[in-house]
Amino acid sequence: MNWTVVWNRWLLLTLFVAFGLRLGLALAVQYEVSKTPGRLCLISGDAEGYWELAGKVAAGEAYSIYDPPRRLLRMPGFPILLAIPRLIFGDTPIAARLLLVLVGTLACGLTYWLGYELAGHAVGLLAAAYTAVSPTMALFSVLFLSETAFAAAMLASLIAAAKLLQQREQSDVLNQRTVGLAVAVGILAGLATYMRPTWLLVAPGLAFLFLVSSRSAIRSRVIVAGIICVSLALTLAPWTIRNAAITGHLIPTTLWVGPSLYDGLNPAATGDSNMQFFEDDRLLQTMTEYEMDQEYRRRAWKFAAEHPDRAIWLALVKQVRYWSPAPNTPQFNHPLIHAVAWLSFAPLMLLAVIGAWQMRCQTSVLVVTVGPIIYFAALHLLFVGSLRYRLPAEYPLCVLSAVGFVRLWDTRRRTKSSSASLITLSL
Secondary structure, eight states, X not given: OOHHHHHHHHHHHHHHHHHHHXXXXXXXXXXXXXXXXXXXXXXXXXXXXXXXXXXHHHHTOOSOBTTTTBSSSSOSHHHHHHHHHHHHHOSOHHHHHHHHHHHHHHXXXXXXXXXXXXXXXXXXXXXXXXXXXXXXXXXXXXXXXXXXXXXXXXXXXXXXXXXXXXXXXXXXXXXXXHHHHHHHHHHHHHHHHHHOGGGGGHHXXXXXXXXXXXXXXXXXHHHHHHHHHHHHHHHXXXXXXXXXXXXXXXXXXXXXXXXXXXXXXXXXXXXXXXTHHHHHHOGGGTSXXXXXXXXXXXXXXXXXXXXXHHHHHHHHHHHHHHHOSSOOSGGGOOHHHHHHHHHHHHHHHHHHXXXXXXXXXXXXXXXXXXXXXXXXXXXXXXSOOXXXXXXXXXHHHHHHHHHHHHHHHHHHHHHHHHHHHHHHHHO
C-alpha cells in the first residue's frame, strides 16, 4: 500500500471539510448581518476599521482612518488582504468572506504541515482535523478580524522555525540550507507581523534561542541569528520607512501600543476592552500620534507603579479571560455556545499537556507548539484579555494535542494487546 497516497487523500478530505464548514458559516454570517442595514460583522469594533482601511487601499487613497487621521493605527497586512476582493468585486462583503474561507482552509493545511514536520503524517492530520471542525476557529475564519489570517502567516513562520531548529539539532555546520531557513524565518515572521504587531518579538527570540543553544561554533551562531534579524528588518522596512517619513521616528509596527496598554492598566480597567477614555481625552486634538502613544504608555506605567496590587489583580482577571474556553463577548453568551466551546477546548488542553510531557525532551517541538500560546498569555498580563488573542496560538497547539492523542491511543492499544496475550496464555 502506498501510504503517501493514503495520507494525501485523508488530507484532501480534511481540507474539503474545512472549506465546506467555513463556506456554510460565511453564508450564514452574511445572511445574519444583512438583516440589519449597515451592519458589517457579528463582532463590531475592529471589523469596521479593517473594512474601511481595505477600502482605502483598494481605492489607492491614503492609509488612514478617523478624524483626526490615524495613519499608524493598524498594521497593513489584513487590510491589504481584504482589499483584494474589494479591488476586484467592489464593496461586496460576501466576496471578502469567501476569500477568508480560503485563508481559513489554508491555515488548516499549514497546521498539517507543521505537525508533519514535527511528528509525522498522523500527528499532522489529527491536528488539521481538529482545526477543520473547531467551531471557534471555523467561525472566526469568516469574520472581518485578523485572527485567522494572522494564524496562517504565523504557522508559515513556525514551519520555517521548526525546520531551522531541527537543522540545528542534526548538524552543527553552517551550510546553505541553514542560511536559507534563517532567511525564511525572518521574512515569514515579518509577514506575520504585518498581520499582528505582537509577533515582532518572535524572530529576535528565535535568533537568541539559536544563539545560545546551538552546538555550532559561535561565529556560525552569530551569523544565523544576524540573518534572522536582518531578514525581519528588511521585510518590515517599507512600513518602517513610511512611518518614519510620517512621524520622524522609527516605528516598525503601530502607534496603538500606548492606548492598548492603558486600556489594560488604568483606574477604570476591568480586564475587558473599553476605549471610551480615548474619545473622552481627545489627545489627538493637541498631540501627534507619536506623542499620544507615548503619553498613554506613561499613564499606564504610572498607574501600575502607583497601584501594584490593582495591576496584579487585573493581570489575573485578564488571564481568566484569555484562557476562557467560551467567547467573552455578550452576543455569544448562550449556554449552548458555552457548552460547545468547553467540549472543544478542554480536550485540546488536556491532550496538549500529555503531548508536552511526551515531547518534554524535544525543545524544538515545544518552542513552536506551546511557545506561542504562552507568549501571548504573557503579553496579555498587561493588555486586555480575550479568547481572540489566544485563538491563533491554538493552531500550533493542536499539533501538541495530536501528539498527546497518539500517545494515549498507542498506550490503549498496547494495553489491549497485553490483555489479549495474557488471556491466550491462561487458556
